[in-house]
Amino acid sequence: MTSDREAQPVGQECNVAIEEIAVRVRRALVAAYGVEVGSEAAADAVAWAWEHREAIGAMQNPGGYLYRVGQSAARRYRDRPIRLPEVPASTVDDVLIDPRLPVALEGLSARQRSAVILVHAHGYGLTEAAGVLGISVSALRNHLGRGLRHLRVALGEDDDG
Amino acid sequence: MADDRGTGMLDQLASYGTVLDAATDAQPVNETPLREIIDLEPVRRPRRVWPLVGVAAAVLLVLVGVVVFMRDSNPDSSQPAGVNHVRSDVDVLARFSLQWAGPWGIAYDGRDVWTGEEAIVTDPDGSSRPVIQVVRRNATTGAPIQTIPVPQESINAIASDGYGAIYVAGGGDGGVPETTVSRIDAASGTVTFTTRLTSPCSCQLAAGLGGVWLGGNGSDHAYRLDGTGKIAAEVALHQRATSLAVVGPLLEVGLVDSRVAVVDPSSSDVVRTIDLVRPGEGPAGGDRPVVAITPVVGPDKGQSWATRVDGTSFLVDAGGIVTRFLRFNPPVDSVARLGDDLYAMFGPAGFDISVRSTVDASRARIRVARRAGELSSGRPGSLVATAHNLWATDADPGRTTIVVRPRRPK
Numbered sequence: 342m343t344s345d346r347e348a349q350p351v352g353q354e355c356n357v358a359i360e361e362i363a364v365r366v367r368r369a370l371v372a373a374y375g376v377e378v379g380s381e382a383a384a385d386a387v388a389w390a391w392e393h394r395e396a397i398g399a400m401q402n403p404g405g406y407l408y409r410v411g412q413s414a415a416r417r418y419r420d421r422p423i424r425l426p427e428v429p430a431s432t433v434d435d436v437l438i439d440p441r442l443p444v445a446l447e448g449l450s451a452r453q454r455s456a457v458i459l460v461h462a463h464g465y466g467l468t469e470a471a472g473v474l475g476i477s478v479s480a481l482r483n484h485l486g487r488g489l490r491h492l493r494v495a496l497g498e499d500d501d502g
Numbered sequence: 503m504a505d506d507r508g509t510g511m512l513d514q515l516a517s518y519g520t521v522l523d524a525a526t527d528a529q530p531v532n533e534t535p536l537r538e539i540i541d542l543e544p545v546r547r548p549r550r551v552w553p554l555v556g557v558a559a560a561v562l563l564v565l566v567g568v569v570v571f572m573r574d575s576n577p578d579s580s581q582p583a584g585v586n587h588v589r590s591d592v593d594v595l596a597r598f599s600l601q602w603a604g605p606w607g608i609a610y611d612g613r614d615v616w617t618g619e620e621a622i623v624t625d626p627d628g629s630s631r632p633v634i635q636v637v638r639r640n641a642t643t644g645a646p647i648q649t650i651p652v653p654q655e656s657i658n659a660i661a662s663d664g665y666g667a668i669y670v671a672g673g674g675d676g677g678v679p680e681t682t683v684s685r686i687d688a689a690s691g692t693v694t695f696t697t698r699l700t701s702p703c704s705c706q707l708a709a710g711l712g713g714v715w716l717g718g719n720g721s722d723h724a725y726r727l728d729g730t731g732k733i734a735a736e737v738a739l740h741q742r743a744t745s746l747a748v749v750g751p752l753l754e755v756g757l758v759d760s761r762v763a764v765v766d767p768s769s770s771d772v773v774r775t776i777d778l779v780r781p782g783e784g785p786a787g788g789d790r791p792v793v794a795i796t797p798v799v800g801p802d803k804g805q806s807w808a809t810r811v812d813g814t815s816f817l818v819d820a821g822g823i824v825t826r827f828l829r830f831n832p833p834v835d836s837v838a839r840l841g842d843d844l845y846a847m848f849g850p851a852g853f854d855i856s857v858r859s860t861v862d863a864s865r866a867r868i869r870v871a872r873r874a875g876e877l878s879s880g881r882p883g884s885l886v887a888t889a890h891n892l893w894a895t896d897a898d899p900g901r902t903t904i905v906v907r908p909r910r911p912k
Binding site: 359360367368371372376379380385387388391392425426428429432433434436437438439442443446457458461462463464489492493496498 | 511512513514515516517518519520521522523524525526780781826827828829
């Protein structure tokens with residue numbers, strides 16, 4: 342943090358761990374609260390992590406803890422609507438995304454949206470996603486199933502497939 | 503076909519993850535003013551708490567209903583009509599107006615508060631003229647104790663070294679080009695010297711280390727006057743200065759580029775530059791000036807809190823290492839330390855005093871957020887801590903000033 346000293350106030354291992362956790366927490370908060378509020382809440386959660394990095398290092402599930410810190414921070418923005426980014430007109434990774442997808446995702450509950458985005462948009466495993474959200478795998482599976490079903494209805498796809 | 507459609511949606515979701523990450527990376531963070539400070543302690547087991555929250559809310563509603571009923575049924579209520587009842591976490595001890603003085607025209611000497619003011623006096627021939635004076639005031643009531651005329655044409659800053667010397671600076675701006683600095687002996691109430699600086703600096707003062715330092719307000723130099731008024735040192739800074747304070751045996755100067763320059767008074771050299779950056783922010787720089795440097799006293803003497811204009815305060819230890827940081831509401835106009843707490847004042851108008859507790863210098867934990875409600879209709883000016891109270895002034899002519907005493911958290 343200083344320009345003329347090599348010493349760091351915290352260990353490099355702790356730095357790396359918090360930064361890795363921060364990515365998951367930020368994605369989860371963005372999924373739950375949208376890009377604007379989720380980013381602010383994630384910044385607050387990471388700031389909290391740096392202020393309490395000794396405690397974070399001793400936690401079994403620091404990602405889940407920081408996610409709840411971010412939830413607390415997000416309460417101050419609760420009057421803001423959830424906004425997800427629009428899809429580009431061109432293909433992304435050779436896939437043309439339905440422009441209705443962001444609106445359909447915004448129509449899900451926060452838990453359903455978080456589950457769907459973490460697992461299917463970011464490719465997290467069920468255990469990893471459940472850990473970040475602080476819920477059980479079975480609960481995550483329920484949210485995921487309901488979320489996908491609502492998405493299919495919103496996008497006009499059959500629910501039986 | 504059904505499987506194809508389902509897979510298609512999942513493929514779209516997978517690609518949408520890339521869109522989400524790109525949008526998140528492009529999202530500016532912390533640029534939106536936050537309206538409230540809240541404790542960032544995490545929500546603990548929210549499902550189990552909900553029943554308790556429901557019961558508490560019901561009890562609260564009943565209590566509120568009773569209070570409202572009693573108030574409505576009592577026409578002789580002591581609350582005047584039209585007053586916005588904001589729950590305050592401070593007791594307002596005094597409210598008065600200081601005639602126009604500079605932005606740093608208040609200082610505390612460990613016992614009394616010294617203010618720079620302008621008074622209009624009427625001569626025997628009936629004509630009136632302004633008189634610039636330093637007024638010694640009671641730290642709790644604000645009542646004037648002593649008035650000392652000074653030679654400045656306007657007072658820009660006042661500082662006390664805590665050992666009986668009060669320094670006053672004026673001029674250095676467009677109205678009065680030359681900067682003059684005077685020293686007042688607090689015991690006798692007399693001006694012991696007045697020095698004119700050829701290099702104008704309409705800036706802050708920091709007394710201590712055998713004299714007084716001038717710096718800040720955009721100047722890229724810091725000056726030291728010794729106890730006789732002679733210019734003992736002129737320190738070139740690599741950037742424009744925005745604040746300064748004597749911290750232990752060193753002078754710390756806040757710069758416009760979110761850095762702090764540490765000056766060794768024995769050599770008058772910048773011996774260290776400290777970058778005030780949060781993890782993940784990138785290098786220091788840009789437009790985040792350091793608006794306040796607040797020394798830590800007591801066992802942790804030598805540390806200081808340096809606060810950027812965006813409301814982030816960094817605890818800098820005696821070795822120049824940033825060990826902790828915490829966040830106020832941005833933007834912060836002034837910061838003061840009272841006991842273990844840091845207080846910040848911010849606007850834009852109708853300013854509040856809000857607090858984040860440091861608890862102790864090693865934890866920097868946010869303990870409580872307190873609001874004092876709307877304290878003035880003006881823009882935030884300066885915030886000065888005395889032994890038990892805070893003096894807050896607005897920045898408008900007339901300088902509405904309040905003396906408040908924070909209530910301790912229960």
